Amino acid sequence: xxxxxxxxxxxxxxxxxxxxxxxxxxxxxxxxxxxxxxxxxxxxxxxxxxxxxxxxxxxxxxxxxxxxxxxxxxxxxxxxxxxxxxxxxxxxxxxxxxxxxxxxxxxxxxxxxxxxxxxxxxxxxxxxxxxxxxxxxxxxxxxxxxxxxxxxxxxxxxxxxxxxxxxxxxxxxxxxxxxxxxxxxxxxxxxxxxxxxxxxxxxxxxxxxxxxxxxxxxxxxxxxxxxxxxxxxxxxxxxxxxxxxxxxxxxxxxxxxxxxxxxxxxxxxxxxxxxxxxxxxxxxxxxxxxxxxxxxxxxxxxxxxxxxxxxxxxxxxxxxxxxxxxxxxxxxxxxxxxxxxxxxxxxxxxxxxxxxxxxxxxxxxxxxxxxxxxxxxxxxxxxxxxxxx
Numbered sequence: 001x002x003x004x005x006x007x008x009x010x011x012x013x014x015x016x017x018x019x020x021x022x023x024x025x026x027x028x029x030x031x032x033x034x035x036x037x038x039x040x041x042x043x044x045x046x047x048x049x050x051x052x053x054x055x056x057x058x059x060x061x062x063x064x065x066x067x068x069x070x071x072x073x074x075x076x077x078x079x080x081x082x083x084x085x086x087x088x089x090x091x092x093x094x095x096x097x098x099x100x101x102x103x104x105x106x107x108x109x110x111x112x113x114x115x116x117x118x119x120x121x122x123x124x125x126x127x128x129x130x131x132x133x134x135x136x137x138x139x140x141x142x143x144x145x146x147x148x149x150x151x152x153x154x155x156x157x158x159x160x161x162x163x164x165x166x167x168x169x170x171x172x173x174x175x176x177x178x179x180x181x182x183x184x185x186x187x188x189x190x191x192x193x194x195x196x197x198x199x200x201x202x203x204x205x206x207x208x209x210x211x212x213x214x215x216x217x218x219x220x221x222x223x224x225x226x227x228x229x230x231x232x233x234x235x236x237x238x239x240x241x242x243x244x245x246x247x248x249x250x251x252x253x254x255x256x257x258x259x260x261x262x263x264x265x266x267x268x269x270x271x272x273x274x275x276x277x278x279x280x281x282x283x284x285x286x287x288x289x290x291x292x293x294x295x296x297x298x299x300x301x302x303x304x305x306x307x308x309x310x311x312x313x314x315x316x317x318x319x320x321x322x323x324x325x326x327x328x329x330x331x332x333x334x335x336x337x338x339x340x341x342x343x344x345x346x347x348x349x350x351x352x353x354x355x356x357x358x359x360x361x362x363x364x365x366x367x368x369x370x371x372x373x374x375x376x377x378x379x380x381x382x383x384x385x386x387x388x389x
Contacts, residue, residue: 038073038074038077038310039077039078039080039081040081041077041080041081041084041089042080042081042082042083042084044087045080045083045084045087045088045089046087046088047087047088047089048088048089048090048091049084049085049086049088049089049090049091049334049340050091050092050093050115050116050117051090051091051092051093051117051118051119051120051121051327051330052092052093052094052095052108052111052112052115052117052119052120052121053068053069053072053092053093053094053095053120053121053122053323054094054095054096054097054104054107054108054111054120054121054122054123054132055068055069055094055095055096055097055121055122055123055124055323056096056097056098056099056123056124056125056128057069057094057096057097057098058096058098058099059097059098059099059100059248060099060222060223060247060248060249060250061099061124061125061247061248061249062099062248062249063248063278063279063316063317064124064147064248064274064275064278064316064317064319065096065097065124066316067315067316067317067319067320068122068124068146068147068319068320068322068323069094069323070307070310070311070316070320071146071319071320071321071322071323071324071327072092072094072121072323072324072326072327074303074306074307074310074320074324075323075324075325075326075327075328075331076090076091076092076327078306078328079327079328079331085331085334085335086334086335086338086340090327090331092121092327093111093115093117095107095108095110095111097122097123097124097128097132099125099128100128101127101128101131101132104122104123104128104129104131104132105131105132105135108120108122108132108135108136109135112136112139112141117141118141118142118340118341118342118345119141119142119143119144119330119342119345120132120136120141120142120143120144121143121144121146121323121326121327121330122143122145122146122147123145123147123148124146124147124148124319125147125148125193125195125247126148126149126150126152126153126193126194126195126198127150127193127194127195128148129145129147129148129150129153130148130150130152130153130156130194133145133153133156133157133160134156134157136157136159136160137156137157137158137159137160140159140342140343141159141342142159142160142161142330142342142345142346142349143156143157143159143160143161144160144161144162144163144326144329144330145160145161145162145163145164146162146163146164146319146322146323146325146326147164147319147322147323148162148164148195149164149165149166149167149170149195149198149199150166150167150194150195150198151166151167151168151198151202152194152198153166153370154166154368154370155368158346158369159342159343159346159369160369161346161349161365161369161370162369162370162371163322163323163325163326163329163358163360163363163371164293164319164322164360164371164374165293165370165371165373165374166370166371166374167195167198167199167202168202169373169374169376170199170202170271170272170291170293170374170376171198171199171201171202171203171205171206172202172206173291173376174203174206174243174269174271174291175202175203175206175207175209175210175212176206176210177269177291177378178207178212178241178243178269179207179210179211179212181241181267181269182240183212183239183240183241183267184211184212184213184240185212185213185214185215185238185239185240185241186203186207186212186213186214186215186239186240186241186242186243186269187214187215187216187217187218187234187237187239187241187242187243188200188203188204188214188216188217188218188234188242188243188244189217189218189220189227189230189231189234189242189243189244189245189246189254190217190218190219190220190244190245190246191219191220191222191245191246191247191250192219192220192221192222193222195245196219196220196245197219199245199271200217200219203243203271204217214239215237215238215239216233216234216236216237216239218230218231218233218234220246220250220254222247222250223250224250224253225253226253226257227250227253227254227257228257228261231254231257231258231261231263232261234263235261235263239266240266240267241266241267241268241269242258242263242266242267242268242269243268243269243270243271244258244268244269244270244271245270245271245272245275245276246275246276247275247276248275248276248279249279250276251275251276251277251279251280252276252279252280252281254276255276255277255280255281255284255285256280256281256284258284259281259283259284259285264284264287267289268288268289269289269290269291270285270288270289270290270291271290271291272290272291272292272293272318273288273290273291273292273318273379273381273386274292274295274315274316274317274318274319274386275317277381277386278316278317282381282383282384285381286381286382286383287380287381287382288380288381289378289379289380289381289389290378290379291376291377291378291379292318292376292377292379292386293318293319293322293360293374293375293376293377294318294360294361294375294376294377295315295318295320295321295360296321296359296360297357297358297359297360297361297362297375298361299357299359300321300359300360300361303321303324303359307320314385321358321359321360322360324358324359324360325356325358325359325360325363328358329349329352329353329356329358329363330345330349332348332352332356333345333346333348333349333351333352334348336348336351336352349365349369350365350369353365360375361373361375377389
């Protein structure tokens with residue numbers, strides 16, 4: 001079933017505001033960060049059950065990937081401190097997608113053929129997650145998407161699931177927020193991939209339906225050294241506000257150039273603030289307003305405390321909780337199925353979702369295996385942190 005626009009708005013108001021997000025990147029030195037809070041595994045556990053993950057540990061989205069890994073590590077530790085999975089220790093093998101679809105598929109092939117995992121968590125970018133899940137489906141392996149939001153995720157196969165909401169709802173939420181701020185015209189910049197084309201389409205359609213006008217839209221090529229040409233066309237469109245959605249290191253470059261071109265003299269609205277803000281120069285994004293997925297639910301405060309105690313800082317992004325929920329849902333499904341084959345896990349996942357209340361809120365899978373409701377928040381960047389309005 002498709003989620004309604006009004007449901008997204010109500011959900012955003014019905015959960016506590018997301019905790020402030022730190023703008024400090026994980027970086028290659030993340031192994032040196034504080035990790036005092038991870039509980040020890042229950043000593044009674046015998047044997048192991050292995051799952052897989054494919055995350056962008058290097059490349060454009062490395063900051064997000066390492067935060068996703070934190071969510072996995074936190075979940076695995078909690079599961080193993082309790083009863084494990086079927087009385088065994090849970091292990092998640094993570095492979096690096098390098099931010100590339102071909103690399104992600106090769107990583108998934110290793111997990112499936114060598115590690116023999118029944119389920120794989122990942123990736124982050126829709127343009128990578130879609131072909132990876134199509135491969136997993138062809139191999140009869142469960143996939144759980146914790147970060148990609150393209151509506152094309154809906155058709156990746158019966159064994160594929162998402163713990164995060166898709167862009168049909170995100171676009172409507174963003175368009176409504178822009179309209180309520182009084183903007184009558186917008187220009188949009190997004191990456192030229194499945195996610196970018198989808199979000200431009202959904203925002204444009206929803207904003208136009210409200211009575212607004214989209215003066216210009218640009219799809220940028222990832223990995224460029226300079227984006228001034230695309231930004232110049234948006235600036236020349238003379239829209240009331242510029243809407244941007246970017247990835248990691250590309251976003252840092254784009255944010256810098258938006259600042260240098262004085263485009264911040266007019267409102268800049270960011271879709272999924274924590275996708276690119278953590279890598280940006282703080283002065284370039286100070287005062288930036290935008291939306292994001294809600295990082296925790298009404299019951300999520302203990303998880304936020306667990307994260308902060310373990311790593312000595314606030315959430316780097318809004319996405320670690322979605323990998324945490326992916327791990328704990330899979331663990332619960334395996335326990336419920338009393339089996340580790342993919343078909344049994346997929347059937348049990350649907351049942352588990354009916355009553356599952358995760359750190360990011362209730363996750364009830366629809367007929368396509370997608371999260372049936374998704375809370376969002378509006379926030380502002382202040383002094384290096386993403387602060388809810």
